[in-house]
Amino acid sequence: MTLTDLRYLVALAHERHFGRAAEKCHVSQPTLSVAIKKVEDELGIQLFERSASEVKITETGRRIVQQAEKVLMEASQIQEIAAAGKDPLAGPLRLGVIYTIGPYLLPRLIPRVHQLAPRMPLIIQENYTARLAEALKRGELDVIIISLPFEEPGVVAQPLYDEPFRVLLPAGHPWTAETRIDPEHLADDQLLLLGAGNCFREQVLEVCPSCRNVGGLQRTLEGSSLETIRHMVATGLGVTVLPSSAADELTAQNPLVAVRPFSEPEPARRVALAWRVTYPRSGAIDILRTAIMESGLPGVRPVGRVPAREAA
Numbered sequence: 001m002t003l004t005d006l007r008y009l010v011a012l013a014h015e016r017h018f019g020r021a022a023e024k025c026h027v028s029q030p031t032l033s034v035a036i037k038k039v040e041d042e043l044g045i046q047l048f049e050r051s052a053s054e055v056k057i058t059e060t061g062r063r064i065v066q067q068a069e070k071v072l073m074e075a076s077q078i079q080e081i082a083a084a085g086k087d088p089l090a091g092p093l094r095l096g097v098i099y100t101i102g103p104y105l106l107p108r109l110i111p112r113v114h115q116l117a118p119r120m121p122l123i124i125q126e127n128y129t130a131r132l133a134e135a136l137k138r139g140e141l142d143v144i145i146i147s148l149p150f151e152e153p154g155v156v157a158q159p160l161y162d163e164p165f166r167v168l169l170p171a172g173h174p175w176t177a178e179t180r181i182d183p184e185h186l187a188d189d190q191l192l193l194l195g196a197g198n199c200f201r202e203q204v205l206e207v208c209p210s211c212r213n214v215g216g217l218q219r220t221l222e223g224s225s226l227e228t229i230r231h232m233v234a235t236g237l238g239v240t241v242l243p244s245s246a247a248d249e250l251t252a253q254n255p256l257v258a259v260r261p262f263s264e265p266e267p268a269r270r271v272a273l274a275w276r277v278t279y280p281r282s283g284a285i286d287i288l289r290t291a292i293m294e295s296g297l298p299g300v301r302p303v304g305r306v307p308a309r310e311a312a
Contacts, residue, residue: 001039001042003071003072003075004035005035005038005039006068006071006072007025007072008021008025008027008032008035008036008039009036009039009047009064009065009068010065010068010069010072010138011024011025011032012032012036012048012055013057013061013062013065016054016055016056016057017054017055018032018033018055036048043064045058045060045061046058046061047060047061047064047065048061069137069138069139072138072139073137073138073139076139088280088281088282088283088284089117089119089120089283089284089287090119090120091119091120092120092121092122092123093120093121093122093123093142093143093281093284093288094122094123094125094140094141094142094143095122095123095124095125095141095142095143095144095145095288096124096125096126096127096132096135096136096141096143096144096145097124097125097126097132097144097145097146098126098127098128098129098132098144098145098146098147098199099126099127099128099198099225099226100147100194100198100199100200100226100243100246101145101146101147101243101245101271102124102126102145103226103227103246104243104245104246104297105145105245105292105295105297106124108295108296108297109291109292109295110122112291112294112295113287113288113291116287116290116291117284117287120284120287125141128197128198128199129146129147129150129199132144132146133146133150133152133155133274136152136155136274136275136276137152137154137155137276139276142275142276142279142281142284143273143274143275143279143284143285143288144273144274144275145160145271145272145273145274145292146271146272146274147199147200147203147269147270147271147272148269148270148271148272150272150274152274154276154277154278155274155275155276155277156274156275156276156277157272157273157274158272158273158274158285158289159270159271159272159303160271160272160273160289160292160293160302160303161270161271161292161293161297161300161301161302161303162268162269162270162271162300162301162303163243163244163245163268163269163270163271163297163299163300163301164243164244164261164262164266164267164268164299164300164301165203165204165207165241165242165243165244165262165266165267165268165269166241166242166243166244166247166248166259166260166261166262166299167181167186167239167240167241167259167260167261167262168230168233168239168240168241168242168247168250168257168258168259169233169239169257169258169259169260170233170234170235170236170237170239170256170257170258171255171256171257171258173239173258175189175239175260176258176260178260179260179261180260180261180262180263180264181260181261181262181263182262182263183207183208183262183263183267184208184210186207186208186210186211186239186241187208187210187211189238189239190237190238190239191204191208191211191238191239191240191241192222192223192229192232192233192237192238192239192240193205193222193223193229193240194222194223194224194225194226194229195222195223195224196222200226200243200269203267203269204241206267207241207262207267226242226246229242230242230246230250230257233257234254234256234257235256242259243269243299244297244298244299244300245297245298245299245300247259247299248298248299249298268301270303271300273285273288273289273292
């Protein structure tokens with residue numbers, strides 16, 4: 001059994017389809033099928049249930065795939081340790097970032113990283129926190145940028161900055177006469193939110209507990225992204241809450257919207273870097289952290305350097 005065989009096992013377990021798994025591994029479907037059958041014969045046990053329409057993993061197969069993921073991640077550390085010993089700032093850094101941070105941070109971050117580490121290109125994936133965490137644990141990503149709280153065994157979490165929330169209003173809305181907005185006022189208007197499962201949606205609902213009531217939720221509309229919601233606010237459809245990085249420069253770009261801060265204490269989210277405890281390129285993490293803090297995101301407040309901790 002080889003590392004290549006293990007990669008095929010993991011790919012088939014994730015894709016549940018021989019064709020898609022073969023495509024992901026850049027091999028032909030017969031090649032992958034033969035390799036999977038060879039492993040099953042070698043182990044003397046069926047790992048996958050095959051039918052014309054789908055592939056299901058057996059319970060024993062699931063446990064073996066979990067072990068295979070650990071083996072592949074540990075094996076990848078050999079090359080990473082060797083590369084880090086030569087130059088931790090040479091070679092790609094695989095970066096994950098959540099959807100509500102990426103569009104606003106990345107345009108500022110990438111030029112700064114290029115200045116600080118020109119031989120360290122970024123391979124970027126935007127996704128939900130849970131999916132980024134899984135990719136991080138599998139070794140598919142090196143470091144992720146997420147919003148706290150975030151707890152994963154074997155993962156280091158380093159807070160970066162606090163980002164206050166803003167209220168986005170249509171121009172001419174009655175609340176534009178206010179200098180600050182009381183969070184509970186959000187329940188008095190049509191509130192535009194991200195869809196269920198997005199952590200920023202939950203953070204907004206924590207800002208205004210009344211919006212969780214049945215009556216409040218009946219007055220909400222959902223958008224697929226903060227940018228989509230922002231455009232709907234511009235049409236006069238309702239109000240929304242945005243992080244300062246997505247809101248503070250909007251009025252200079254779009255006369256159809258207005259931005260107001262919340263009343264004190266301002267609600268905010270804490271943004272952090274997270275990486276595996278075993279990740280060897282600490283210099284690359286340091287450069288990324290520096291580039292983020294020097295990116296000039298509007299409204300954010302740096303968190304004092306605290307010791308990185310392994311998430312419980």
